[in-house]
Amino acid sequence: MARRVAVIGGGVSGLAAAYRLRTLLGDAATITVLESTGSLGGKLRTAELAGRRYDVGAEAFLARRPEAIALIEEIGLAGELTHPTAARSTVRAGGRRVALPGGTLMGVPGSVGAVADVLSDAGRATVAAEGDLPPVSLGGEDVALGPLLRERFGDELVDRLVDPLLGGVYAGGSDSLGLRATVPALASALDKGAGSLTSAAASLLPASPSRAPVFGTLTSGLGTLVDRLVELAKPDIRLDAPVRALHRLPTGWRLEAGPDVLEADSVVLAVPAPAARRLLEGVAPDASAALGEVELASMAVVALALPPGTELPDASGVLIAAGERHADGTPFAAKAFTFSSRKWSHLDGGPVFVRGSVGRFGEPGALRAADEELVRLVRADLAELTGITAEPVDVLVTRWGGGLPQYGVGHLDLVGRVERAVAAVPGLAITGAVLHGVGVPACVATADAAAARIAGVP
Structure with missing residues (x-):
């Protein structure tokens, strides 16, 4: 009988799991992806800014971990793979902007x-x-x-x-x-x-600096990875379908998603910690309790398309130390800027792209501001750091409420508790940024492991 698998969550982890399930289970399997919002991709989001595709979520992945690049090559996107230019990052610290040290x-x-x-x-x-x-002594703790x-x-x-x-x-x-x-x-x-x-x-530290690129991305944006995974996974996609409850049946699962009820043989959870905690409460209570201990941070990306010819600093971006202030004593709203048109050669020419990142854990600060005010604050920060005051030709604010799990003290033990409890429940697997890393490669790795568990592959 053909397998029915429900993947709860349509971010990169859920979609990578859906794709891997398709390769392992074949065309006869029914794979349903249930996403609580109106779009797929999670923290991977490529928008149109000044007529160009531009990432307003994650803009790169760690290239020194193999999983993301291996997946990109496997699904036929190797031709779009690119790495940053030689421009170096900087840091604003002690009132000065200096090169980020090696x-x-x-x-x-x-x-x-x-x-x-x-x-x-x-x-x-x-x-x-x-x-x-x-000497430092951790004692294994x-x-x-x-x-x-x-x-x-x-x-x-x-x-x-x-x-x-x-x-x-x-x-x-x-x-x-x-x-x-x-x-x-x-x-x-x-x-x-x-x-x-x-x-x-x-x-x-290596004896000599490695020449291997640290980061990578796709020239058409990381949203292309999302689109390609959907194309190959061929799932039944249900948007605006938050799963309210998850029930074990004698031979499978019942999911309550809005007004609909769905039955499946297996379930992959690919949602943030609060949603996973709620769904697992009656299914794997130990996992639910552990996930309840995970704290989350919110952030926003303010994407600016500046007029062609706007001169950016000769740097890929700038990190901003906590406590840094403008010359008049005003605190910075942003925690970092990426000078995208310097960092990525495929964005050179035409509008000049810059993105400001706002939001630190426990310090909502400027995130409380409405979009228009947030843009004003970020532009003021950019002017203070670089002298750039040009009026943008396009602007986009993207907010990520509770977007990033915090890996607190004992996180590895917490993840062990989650994975052991989930492993004890037949037909259930979990993937996502809450487990073994928040970047794309780590999410792909946990997605592959979840799919292998569901498919019964060692």
């Missing part, structure tokens, strides 16, 4: 020289002395990353470098994130006997 592991330096340009004399002295402190780094390196390194870098990944600062889930290599080096954070970072 020689660090997510901002944790292998030497004081690596971060000298970002710090004051006092900050450099504190970093230089870290190796003389008593997880710890909050921020307090550990502040104790060893002082506040300045964390505020000026570590938090801006982590903010770009999680929209959260290091004080609320766990060491083992966010910088696992550093934790491993400490477990193996590195006496200091500086020596642990130094042991993990």
Whole structure:
């Protein structure tokens, strides 16, 4: 008998799972994707801005993890794969915009020289002395990353470098994130006997910088990945169909989605933690309880198309340290800008594209502003950083409420609890950014694992 699989959630995780299920189960299977909103793609969203396709959600993926590139090649999109230009990123810290330093592991330096340009004399002295402190001993436990780094390196390194870098990944600062889930290599080096954070970072840094590209994207936007997965998965798509309840039957599942009731042999959950917690409450209560502990951060992307010929800085973008202010004392609303027309060669020519990112975990700040005011604030930040005051030819504000899960202390244990509880329920699998990474490659990896479980593939 042909298999019936319901995939709850139409983001990249759910669609990658649907595609993999199609390859494993064949054309006879019925695959239904239920998406609570009116569009597919989740955090991958390519919009039209000034007549061009432009990403207003995730704009790149980590190219040094293999899963995203392997999937792109498998589904015939290799010809669209591209990598950033040689333009370097910068950071606004201590009232100055300087090149983002190399020689660090997510901002944790292998030497004081690596971060000298970002710090004051006092900050450099504190970093230089870290190796003389008593050895770090984790005892196999997880710890909050921020307090550990502040104790060893002082506040300045964390505020000026570590938090801006982590903010770009999680929209959260290091004080609320766990060491083992966010910088696992550093934790491993400490477990193996590195006496200091500086020596642990130094042991993990390559002897010479790698020439392999760090990031990748698609020239027509990451929305093309969404479209291609849908084309190949050939699912029955139901939009505006939030699943209200999930029930186990003797031989399968019953899903309540709006006014409709759907029966399936198997279910893949590919939704954010709050929705997954609710649906699993009566099905896998231990998993539900664990997911209830996950906190979320909200953010917004303000996409600006500036007039052709607008001169951008010679940089791919700028991260903004927490606490940075304009010359008149006004705090920055944005946490980062991407100078897209500098970063991506396929966007060069015609309108000049810039995107400002707003929102840090626990600090709604400018996110409370209406769209028009948010654009004004972000444009004021851009003018302060670059001197650019040109009136945009097009603007688009995209908000991501609760868009990014926070990997707090003990996150790996929490994920273990979720996965063990789900594994004990036949015909059920889970995927998504809440598990083993928030980026596209990590989501693809969990989607493949979920599909393999449903298909019974070892």
